[in-house]
Amino acid sequence: MLELKNINAGYDFLQVLWDVSFRVDEGELVALIGPNGAGKSTTLRTIAGLIKLKSGEILFNEKVINDKPTHLISQMGISYVSEKLNLFTGMSVRENLILGAYAIRDKEVQLETLAYIFELFPRLEERKDQLAGTMSGGERKMLAIARGMMSKPQLMLVDEPSLGLQPNLTQDVFSALIQLRERGVTVLLVEQNVNATLSFSDRAYVLEQGKIVMEGPSKEIKANKHVRNAYLGI
Numbered sequence: 001m002l003e004l005k006n007i008n009a010g011y012d013f014l015q016v017l018w019d020v021s022f023r024v025d026e027g028e029l030v031a032l033i034g035p036n037g038a039g040k041s042t043t044l045r046t047i048a049g050l051i052k053l054k055s056g057e058i059l060f061n062e063k064v065i066n067d068k069p070t071h072l073i074s075q076m077g078i079s080y081v082s083e084k085l086n087l088f089t090g091m092s093v094r095e096n097l098i099l100g101a102y103a104i105r106d107k108e109v110q111l112e113t114l115a116y117i118f119e120l121f122p123r124l125e126e127r128k129d130q131l132a133g134t135m136s137g138g139e140r141k142m143l144a145i146a147r148g149m150m151s152k153p154q155l156m157l158v159d160e161p162s163l164g165l166q167p168n169l170t171q172d173v174f175s176a177l178i179q180l181r182e183r184g185v186t187v188l189l190v191e192q193n194v195n196a197t198l199s200f201s202d203r204a205y206v207l208e209q210g211k212i213v214m215e216g217p218s219k220e221i222k223a224n225k226h227v228r229n230a231y232l233g234i
Ligand SMILES: Nc1ncnc2c1ncn2[C@@H]1O[C@H](COP(=O)(O)OP(=O)(O)O)[C@@H](O)[C@H]1O
Pocket: 011, 012, 014, 016, 034, 035, 036, 037, 038, 039, 040, 041, 042, 043
């Protein structure tokens, strides 16, 4: 579904990604792990069209997308949930969700999608009239992920959903991602919570200093000596 081929990218005077290649197949939940500053967020931003490539190619359903603007990439079916969430804090949960469906013109389809999202996240339905700004940290993450789903994406790029959350809320957010996969949504997940993430993801890539240094089934990555030392403290 998604394929990165020898990506070199970064910011004006700083190259962050060096010859990064990986793929995400339909229906998979793939984890991208690595230390702070490795370039994980930069990778997601690059796929979402927010950063221009120096070289390389990004394919989505066999079409080149790295020459397309962000809004087109999103219309093609890629939804990006940044770590900053970007919720409208003065608007209700329901209004935030509807804004996520702006690309769907048909009101009826919007409402159907909303009903589906509420089925997936009952806690958001209970709070549909509450202002987003008054929600707890975990609820906001949930809302940002749910809003990302309102455009009915085929692929979701999710950056550090557990950042700043207490363990019990982290569990709720991870459960939501697992439910997404059960419903056929493909997910590329960036996470610092390596232990948990390698327990529920299908495959993983390890990014260090802008380079992919390891890849494989999550179970194997979790058992790897370097990963155990560097990320799991075992
Ligand atoms: N907007 C930016 N402008 C310049 N450099 C940036 C910007 N955002 C991130 N960087 C730098 O790019 C590198 C990778 O950052 P990032 O992709 O955020 O890493 P990660 O998400 O793995 O922690 C870091 O050295 C960081 O300082």
